[in-house]
Amino acid sequence: MASSLLFLFAFLIATFGHARCAPDVPWSQNYVLLYGQDHTQLLNQEKEIQISLDQVSGTGFKSLKAYGSGFFGMRMKLPNKDTTGIITTFYLRSYTNNHDELDFEFLGGKGQNYLLHTNVFTNGQGGREQRISLWFDPTEDFHDYQLIWNQHQVVWFVDGTPIRVFKNNQNIGVSYPVQAMQIEASIWTAPWAGEPNWSQAPLQAHYQGFGIDGCPAQLNTIGSECSSSTFEWNGEKYWKLDPQQQMAYEDVRNKHMIYDYCTVGPKAPPECQSNQ
Secondary structure, three states, X not given: OHHHHHHHHHHHHHHHOOXXXXXXXXXXXXXXXXXXXXXXXXXXXXXXXXXXXOOOOOEEEEEOOOEEEEEXXXXXXXXXXXXXOEEEEEEEEOOOOOOOEEEEEEEOOOOOOOEEEEEEEEOOEOOOOEEEEOOOOOOOOOEEEEEEEOOOEEEEEEOOEXXXXXXXXXHHOOOOOOOOEEEEEEEEEOHHHOOOOHHHOOEEEEEEOOOOEEEEXXXXXXXXXXXXXXXXXXXXXXXXXXXXXXXXXXXXXXXXEEEXXXXXXXXXXXXXXXXX
């Protein structure tokens, strides 16, 4: 029942709401490898990339440009083996001493669904983790994972359903992403995620949807043009969720949220109330 309701929300939002699907363009039009060239394969005339991980190396790629606002998305199909300790990602990040970052991180496991871990770094400070359980199997087919980032809010979407909101609360002293960021994707492992079962290697993730609908930042600096209303995503209807999106967002939080930094300490950080 829960998954059916979310499917209905996603259908209605995709039809009438704000989230977009990234268009199909060749991967090399907007992206370049970070590392792991021999663990990468371009497919379908560069409309798809397969990246893999084994005991030798993982793989990562990044956008050719940095951006200051926009819609950003990928279609992803995750590894379908024992993925204990494996982290598959899509995220935005800046390259400064005190960086900004907006994360989608998919934490694998054995005999359990993937967990979607999101985080926000501003001025080098993170610690704003949330985790949800997905209401579908992300290994069976491609699904849309998207971000909208403007001067008012950041929203994470899964198949058109908003799953996280981070509002611009600089007026109450909460830092907000203001640095030009590149789009990156990778597959890797970390000790805190568990011990990988290397007999399952190579672990392979697939990505599609390499169009980028964003405001390019000149010399990695966000100019005033990236806040201009000439860009659709800066328009007033993108300043907050509409009622239908808000209902879908609350449904995800109620049924699928398994960790929220806002509920861990004795007192919630000041931004938490406005992000619900």
